[in-house]
Amino acid sequence: MKKVKHAILSFLGLMLIWVMLTPRDMQEIVAGLIVSALVVLLTLGMEPVLGDVRLTPKSLWYGVLYVLVFLRELLVSNLDVARRVIDPKLPIKPGIVKVRTKLQSRIGRTLLANSITLTPGTLTAEIRGDYLYIHWIEIRHEDLEGATRDIVQKFEKYLEVIFG
């Protein structure tokens, strides 16, 4: 079941990318269908990462919310780094903290780690089991719970609904 879902989703994704990259005529679309099907068939043996995506109305809505939150954080993060770089005193208080995630699926964790890297002052350095090690440019909480609340939870609540 997971495999089927993964195959369908990756086929649709590949097809979408193909259509966006090529001029829209019949010949190109047929070629795209063939190539996408081939790629899906050739990668059937690999782990079905997209099989964890949930396709309910709620998860789709949370997906939209997640993208919005992500874009806002991306903007804040850039202004934050820009401010630190310009400031003559270079206000940093760096260190590596440990946080815990509730996400179980691999794709959910990957997206969480990526989102953390692109948000203000944090950079994922390592994942071990349920723990992520994060380089934080200005440590505000040294304990596991405080850091988890600050860094992880704003994304986790959306990713939890989308991937589990």
Next chain:
Amino acid sequence: MELAGAIVTLLGSLFLFLGALGLFRMPDIYNRMQAGTKATTMGTLLFIAGLAMGFHETIGASKVIIIILFVIFTNPLSSHALARAAHKAGIPLAKETVKDDLAADEENEEGAMKGTQEGEEL
């Protein structure tokens, strides 16, 4: 429209410049990576978006969306890989550093010899 595109492109290059400045000013590799990842992501996005706004006859908007998605997905991955490799290679953190949980846990594992190390690939 071309003017708006030019302004957005300029903003993008400003962010890229700040990213480069950050590479010089930050004290260690990890902080440099912070400046390098974030400012370049935003800078590249704005730069490409500005190009698309100014010259959308020659560059299709759909292509730009694809490029932006790829940048958003791949840029943090390379940073993880670099930060992880740097830490594994034992590159020290800057003297301002407050704490390092990863090194502490690694020491504990070496003491116990058989930790439950789950090599999660990214």
